[in-house]
Amino acid sequence: MVLSSRWVRLVLVVLAACFAAAAYAIRAAMDGPIEQYSGAALSGAIVYTIVLFVRPSIFPPIAGGVAVAYCWFVEFAQLTAIPATLSGHSWLARQLVGAQFDLVDVTWYPVGIIPLVAAHWYLRARSAGTANAR
Template sequence: MVVSATGFAGAAFTIRATMDGPIEQYSGAALSAAIVYTIVILIWPPISPLLAGGAAIAYCWFIEFAQLTPIPAALSQRSWLARQMLGARFDLIDVAWYPVGVIPLVAAHWFLRARTRSRTDPTPALTS
């Protein structure tokens, strides 16, 4: 999970450094949500994919709507890390892009979990 989160962060910073415009903005929101998803899995590995996805999206939305207050902007002016973690200003479009970063991970997690369970299922197959 640490490698995944680092990869998502690296992708976000690479896009930010090499591109400008909507791709930079939207991919940043989606990738930051993907990072949050991997952190949720790292903190609580047995969590279901759907619950992890819901938690990640809820957290991202909470942070985004908190930007309607002056607190994140004030903290972001003082710290580069706070700016990366909290942002500085509310953007309604980001609210829509957070699920875009999480839904593919939920699907992949669900698929891998089902595949792993089917391989380790001790119940013998029924034969006729």
Template sequence: MSLAVRWTRLLMVASAAGFAGAAYAIRAAMDGPVEQYAGAALSAAIVYTIVIFIKPMISPLAAGGVAIAYCWLIEFAQLTPLPAALSQRDWLARQLLGAQFDLIDVAWYPVGAVPLVAAHWLLRARTRS
């Protein structure tokens, strides 16, 4: 494994921890729509970092597409009773799956991923030149 891949993965772990910390801080400090929208956007950002961690050389656009598609898949799965049932039993399942469908979240996932796609794209272009 190259040094660049190791550093990328370390950066993704730190980024995911930072995004999760921000989400929990917002949840602790606020209540209402800001908390909900920030939570959706930051969860997409976390998924983006996980995609890059798993496949560090993936293109920014592909990573963003995977992250948004995954978030949408989880959100639309909430239209079934399974995520709610799992969320009632387990805190971690609630964090990962949510409990109920919210169409507004579908719009906020790209808000969390698109800025990371842009930053990743710019960083990649800068390091290649």
């Protein structure tokens, strides 16, 4: 079954909302490394869904590369004063760009993205196989 890009985008919005809800639930229930690591991994997963929302037909490894590159760009930008300044003025800015660099986050973004790349690749191959069988 081939889904229209409208349905795919709707599913991606729901998925991103679920990832965000999971991140905030973990943050509310726990404190420490689990909160930090899961937050970075789930942030990476949200970025992956945004990449797919913008371009549903993108090849999964390329989407994963774009998502990781974006996450790393934002993380390394935190070595400058700009994100911290923006975060000091707005809760939303703090959620989007963070406040301070953390090298551990750099390793955890791919942890949230790689499983989605694998699932996306599998579903795409399965969908192509179904389409070719007709």
